[in-house]
Amino acid sequence: MDNINIKVLAKELNISTSTISRAFNGSPDINKDTKEKILAFAREHNFLPNHYASNLRDKKSRTLAVIVPEIANDFFAQAINGIEEIARKKGFYILLYRTDDVFDKEVSFINYLNNGKADGIIMSVSGEANDHNYLRKLEQKNIPVVFFDRVYEDIEAAKVITNDYESSFDATEHLIDTGCKKIAYLVVNKSISIGQVRMQGYIDALKKHDIPFVDELVIDCSNDEKINYGILKKALEEIKPDGIFSSVERLAFGTYYVCNDLGIDIPRDLKVISFSSLNIAPLLCPALSTITQPAFEMGSKAATLLFEELEKKGVNIQKKEHVLKSKIFIRKSSGG
Amino acid sequence: MDNINIKVLAKELNISTSTISRAFNGSPDINKDTKEKILAFAREHNFLPNHYASNLRDKKSRTLAVIVPEIANDFFAQAINGIEEIARKKGFYILLYRTDDVFDKEVSFINYLNNGKADGIIMSVSGEANDHNYLRKLEQKNIPVVFFDRVYEDIEAAKVITNDYESSFDATEHLIDTGCKKIAYLVVNKSISIGQVRMQGYIDALKKHDIPFVDELVIDCSNDEKINYGILKKALEEIKPDGIFSSVERLAFGTYYVCNDLGIDIPRDLKVISFSSLNIAPLLCPALSTITQPAFEMGSKAATLLFEELEKKGVNIQKKEHVLKSKIFIRKSSGG
């Protein structure tokens, strides 16, 4: 009995394949003893129904695709945990894909998902918007998508985001309150929606306090640590800001490194606050003030919304933005 | 043309299904023009061959299962990246599963994988060894397994580990060299192999320097931050070690928090070194001395070994331990 399957089992037990199948699917139409006999025999022979055959019949994979720009990142790792938590309760598994912020990888994976690999998709988008028709194809196939954190505005789907504008406004205002006059905004990709929203909060806070917005203070960085080091060093040396509002955790770390090397004292010479999901922000030198998104909750919320869509029966789910709140933690890096 | 498939395409194009199939599988037995016509038409109608049907035929899923205790953890996140890198090159995708260090979850997932969901498995095991027969079943199904970091000694499989004994010995000796007389060893689960190996390095380093091993200095912690805080606080207050060798990153952080609260000065009163994959260890207060495993490389090595097994043709792959080297970074927390 090498390649065991339902047919072989049926023959061995002198039972039909339908009955075997019923034993595995919690069907009520089966005698208890028969079922037990089948399951016992199956266990003994290490048999389980083949997923691909089942999926082919059911057109269901019980798999969720999760697409994120990076994995080795506190925010995304925690969000994945949140997704997994919900998925697990539903008996679903996670197919994980990392885009490295490369648009083409996102497109190719989405296209790959287009035929049966996953029942639904949860994603934080890679980058700036070009043509999003590759996502629209999913609709035709009834594969729902939920965005979290980084979204495409032009795609109709459930979206889980945080109150980025408000947090950014508050963070910037906090820096102003501590006396900063020249606050730089650090961003990785100015053009993606999240970078823009956060920048708008920054701009409006400046405006409220009659501080002119200076283009030069928007420091556009890359995904490469070394290049960023150069950019940040140059900015700190030449522009000499007295406050930093970083829209991305990594850039705050970069700032720390540069400050260490240049002998700039945080918070005396430079106050820093950053979006960050780092648990040990209090242990940094100095403790980093953070705007912390509820990463885990965002993940679980996104998964919950996805399951609502998957389970809907004719009823239409609200494809709208669901806003969760970030928390601001003032610590020593901004004088707290 | 709602539910499109190879048959529908065939009818539309007046071509047989086999030819359609050939167009998608890089078969040489097809006219170039025919192929182009088919692919163009398919693209236009947003068609791709169904994975489940293909997998069912081929008995291949082009999917790798990755099982880790946690995701929101620098070591595992980096290792997953390494795995993904290789998998991607091979056109494989990642099914991710987190065990939370719960043995039963590991068993249930492995059993789930037993029939077709993945072609191979890369795992860092959850916990102490009980009965590992659930893993042996995979062999029967020709689903290869590669372990990394945390392994089961009694299962024959390729294993990617680091020179833990040596690193632990060196780290402990380093603490001794800086003058520590009373070094505590922090561990989460004494009984799993990795905790034991690291402890042995610690013990042997003590022995070499004629420092008696004291059982009380082995601090066995849990997976719960709060409980650990209590354990560590008690240990630091009552046992008053002058050195800490932590086998797990999290416990070093816990130590930092306790020291902050108790006013214990690192490194003056207490020197600390820890296994850790934290990138920003230099930014901690004080900068943390670390034993850093090559997490990314471990992941990519594990994946490479797995593919060797998957691609083997009759040839037997060496199911042995592959040892990569950790690096020790001496920083301020241990007086560096």
Added chain:
DNA sequence: TTGTAGGCGTTATCAA
């Protein structure tokens, strides 16, 4: 180079 046809392993429908 293309077409025919059988089967991959499962499950739902229908009949018994």
Added chain:
DNA sequence: TTGATAACGCCTACAA
């Protein structure tokens, strides 16, 4: 409560 049978969508001998 059980069994026979026809799909699910694809791929690969084999034949043409």
